Amino acid sequence: MSFSFHLDAGSGNARTGRLLTPHAEIETPVFMPVGTAASVKAVSQDILEELTAQIILGNTYHLYLRPGVDIVRKVGGLHGFMSWRRAILTDSGGFQVFSLNELRKVTEEGVTFRSHLDGSSHFFSPESAMEAQIGLGADIIMAFDECTEYPADAARARASMEMTARWAARSKKYFEEHKHEVPWGRSSVPSPQYSVPERGDAASLPSENCVRTKSGTFVLSTQYCPAQSLFGIIQGGMDRALRKESAARTIEIGFPGYAIGGLSVGEPRELTREIVESTLEYLPKDQPRYLMGVGTPEEIVEYASLGVDMMDCVLPTRAARHGLLFTSEGKVSIKQARYAQDPGPLDPNCSCRVCFRYSRAYLRHLYASNEVLAQVLNTIHNLSFYLDTMRRVRHSISLGEESRFLSTVRSRPKP
RNA sequence: GCACAGGUGGGUGAGUGGUUAAAGCCAACAGACUGUAAAUCUGUCCCUCCUAGCGAGGUACGAAGGUUCGAAUCCUUCCCUGUGCA
Numbered sequence: 246m247s248f249s250f251h252l253d254a255g256s257g258n259a260r261t262g263r264l265l266t267p268h269a270e271i272e273t274p275v276f277m278p279v280g281t282a283a284s285v286k287a288v289s290q291d292i293l294e295e296l297t298a299q300i301i302l303g304n305t306y307h308l309y310l311r312p313g314v315d316i317v318r319k320v321g322g323l324h325g326f327m328s329w330r331r332a333i334l335t336d337s338g339g340f341q342v343f344s345l346n347e348l349r350k351v352t353e354e355g356v357t358f359r360s361h362l363d364g365s366s367h368f369f370s371p372e373s374a375m376e377a378q379i380g381l382g383a384d385i386i387m388a389f390d391e392c393t394e395y396p397a398d399a400a401r402a403r404a405s406m407e408m409t410a411r412w413a414a415r416s417k418k419y420f421e422e423h424k425h426e427v428p429w430g431r432s433s434v435p436s437p438q439y440s441v442p443e444r445g446d447a448a449s450l451p452s453e454n455c456v457r458t459k460s461g462t463f464v465l466s467t468q469y470c471p472a473q474s475l476f477g478i479i480q481g482g483m484d485r486a487l488r489k490e491s492a493a494r495t496i497e498i499g500f501p502g503y504a505i506g507g508l509s510v511g512e513p514r515e516l517t518r519e520i521v522e523s524t525l526e527y528l529p530k531d532q533p534r535y536l537m538g539v540g541t542p543e544e545i546v547e548y549a550s551l552g553v554d555m556m557d558c559v560l561p562t563r564a565a566r567h568g569l570l571f572t573s574e575g576k577v578s579i580k581q582a583r584y585a586q587d588p589g590p591l592d593p594n595c596s597c598r599v600c601f602r603y604s605r606a607y608l609r610h611l612y613a614s615n616e617v618l619a620q621v622l623n624t625i626h627n628l629s630f631y632l633d634t635m636r637r638v639r640h641s642i643s644l645g646e647e648s649r650f651l652s653t654v655r656s657r658p659k660p
Numbered sequence: 661g662c663a664c665a666g667g668u669g670g671g672u673g674a675g676u677g678g679u680u681a682a683a684g685c686c687a688a689c690a691g692a693c694u695g696u697a698a699a700u701c702u703g704u705c706c707c708u709c710c711u712a713g714c715g716a717g718g719u720a721c722g723a724a725g726g727u728u729c730g731a732a733u734c735c736u737u738c739c740c741u742g743u744g745c746a
Contacts, residue, residue, distance in 0.1 A: 281696050302695075340695045348697085361697040392695075478695090509694045517694090537695035544694080560694045567693065567700070582689070613688095620699060 250502070250533050250554075254643040258525070258552040261642045264533055266384035267429065267472070268324060269332040271299045273533065274549040274642075276635045277334060277557040278628055282307045283317070283327040286562055287620040288628065290329050296597075296629050297636075300332035300384070302557050305377050306341040306369075310360050314380040322382025322428035334557075335383040337374045337416075339409075339478065340538070343392035343510065351391065353408065371415035375423065375475075382428045383473065387504065388416035390478040395510045402482030409480040409506075410494040417498055420475045427473055476502040476535060483516055485523045492527035502533040505553075509538040518547065525552050542571050542634050549638045561631045565623035568612050571630045577605075579623065584609040597629035 250273075252262045264271040278285045278293065281304040285293055293301065303323055308314065320326045323333050342349055342356050349358035355370030369377075374389035389412050393405040477500035481487030495503060505524050508517050521536060528534050535555035536548050545556050561571065568580040572592035577584075579591070587605035599608075599622045611619035 277695095279696065286696080287699085304696075307696085334695095336695050341697090343695090345697070387695080390695095504695080506695065514694095535695090540694055556695095558694050559696045559698090563696065563698065563700085564693060566698080569693075578691085580690090615699075617699075 250531070252531065254645070256642045256645045257550065259550045259638075259642045260552060260554070261639050262533070262554060264554070266300070266332040266474070268330060268384050269299055271332055272639060273554040274545075274635055274638055275299055275555050276545055276631045277302050277555060278631075279304075279557055279559045279562060280327075281559075282311070283323060285624075285628075287566060287617075287624040288562075290327065292625060293329075293628075294331070296625065296632055298331070298628070298632060300334055301329065303327075303333055303335045303381065303383060304338070304341070305335050305374060305381065306338035308335075308381055309338070309369075309377050310362055310367075314377045318380040318382070318428045322380075324382065324429070332385070333383040334385040335378050335381050335387065336537075337378060337387040337389040338369050339374075339387070339390035339506070340392050342369075343394060346394070353411075355389075371412040372419040375416050375419040379420070379423055379426050379473065380428065385474050385476055385502070386420070388413045388475060388477050388500070390480060390506055392510065393480050393482045393507045395483065395507075395512045397482045399484065402480075402484055402487055406480045406482070406487050406491045409478065410491065410498075413477050413495055413500075414498050417475060417477075417500070420473075424472055424475075474501045476500050476504050476533075478504045478506040478537070479524055479528070480507045481524075482507060483512060483520055485520070488520060488524045489527050492524060496527075496529065500532075502535060502555075503528050504535040504537050504555075506537045508536070509540065509558075514544070517544075518551075521548060521553070522551050542631065545631070546634060546638055549635070549642070561627035562624050565627040566620045568619075568623065570608075570623055571627055573630075579605065579608050580612050581609070591626060592630070595626065595630060595633070597626050597633075599623075599626040599629070 249265045250262055251265075252260050254261045259274075262273045264273055264275070277300050278288075278298050279302045280286070281302070283303055285298075285301055288296075308317060308323075317323055317326045323335070324330065338356075342351060342358070345358060345361060348361060349356050355368055355373070357366060357368050359366055369389065371389040375386070378386035388409075390409040391405050391412070393402055393409075397405065477495040477498060479488060479491045479495055481489075481491040492503070505521060505528075508520060517539070525534060530552075533554045534552065535557075536553040537557065539545060539548060539556055539558055541560065545558070548556060564571070568578055570577045570579055570591060573594040574592065577591060584605040587609070589605055590600040590603070591605055591608060592600050603622065608619065608622060611622065
């Protein structure tokens with residue numbers, strides 16, 4: 246078994262579980278901070294560890310353009326390169342096909358696109374996207390898909406979904422033939438001189454290839470599972486029938502996990518929820534389900550309650566850099582003048598190092614002064630809030646309190 | 661004292677006879693942000709009024725006068741700032 250997912254507890258449609266990847270055992274539902282260019286913007290890896298981030302994202306498109314897959318591979322894959330010993334998931338670049346729409350041309354074979362960095366021309370196909378992701382060496386990699394734009398008419402959504410399905414088959418085929426090329430365990434992997442204690446524990450990891458299990462023991466990463474896993478992606482636009490068909494076709498190809506893609510692309514939030522809910526019905530109950538690109542704190546709680554196991558979103562990190570902070574009392578735009586003399590903590594109910602130490606007045610000053618520290622502290626808080634929220638969700642589900650937890654979220658007035 | 665160069669909206673700084681309540685940038689204020697082309701983007705930013713519009717008045721380019729149909733722009737005097745020479 247090169248990959249495994251164990252369900253632990255369930256409450257309604259919600260469930261908790263453990264996802265075993267080469268570099269970490271991940272407790273689900275999990276929120277995955279986004280670190281597009283091998284960096285969760287503004288936050289260092291040791292702080293991410295302290296925040297208990299279990300898995301972070303990287304982006305194939307960005308890393309392929311810079312520094313280049315070869316460089317990353319030679320420096321030990323993404324884990325070695327960015328000195329992150331826990332799990333990593335790379336997105337295939339499919340989303341960039343969508344978001345860089347002015348710079349690309351899509352055909353059956355793949356996507357020709359212009360680099361946003363220097364305008365140079367490149368080509369991604371399911372095969373080359375797999376090759377790149379194998380070279381980057383994330384624990385979980387994603388099939389090369391086309392994120393269908395919104396709105397899309399019926400014909401367009403169908404054609405797009407069908408192409409994603411064909412690309413999924415090609416992705417899998419290439420992956421199965423080349424997955425042994427993953428860069429782990431090579432002698433070229435540098436051996437870091439640092440040792441970082443885990444949170445609440447003075448013990449250091451013996452080496453970067455070691456991880457700590459839930460039970461507290463150190464294990465060589467390859468004992469978890471020796472290989473990368475490739476997830477398939479469901480598309481189908483906002484059409485339930487297409488989503489169902491996409492799920493069936495993707496499942497038929499066969500993946501160890503399934504992602505719901507093509508959402509949070511501009512559609513109304515209510516529609517997002519509706520499509521998520523209906524798509525989940527068609528996904529295997531005993532495999533991880535990854536909802537790509539969501540959401541607000543309220544939304545990730547809600548999606549977890551619907552049975553989503555994995556989520557990622559740039560919102561906490563980007564919003565933080567823009568001065569929007571998520572707290573137990575709602576959103577705080579720390580740039581507002583009203584906080585200029587506020588001596589209180591950002592979130593009185595938060596125990597993160599930012600809320601523990603700094604006042605709103607100071608955070609507002611840092612932001613207004615354009616200090617880099619503003620980005621750092623704001624991001625730490627937002628990620629802390631997200632990861633904390635998910636921890637509470639897991640706890641509630643394991644206690645069978647899913648519905649109660651959710652009700653506190655649902656009772657909030659909608660804007 | 662003399663000679664130059666200047667004085668523009670919170671700041672900086674364009675504009676040197678009419679489409680100028682006055683560019684751009686900054687500051688300030690508000691909003692957006694959902695598999696990251698994002699330390700980004702958008703809006704407001706003299707006052708008053710309303711039927712809220714590329715609406716109507718008022719005030720404004722150091723001060724006061726003047727020329728002109730019309731002046732931030734031209735002229736006169738004064739005030740102030742900088743530089744140089746005594």
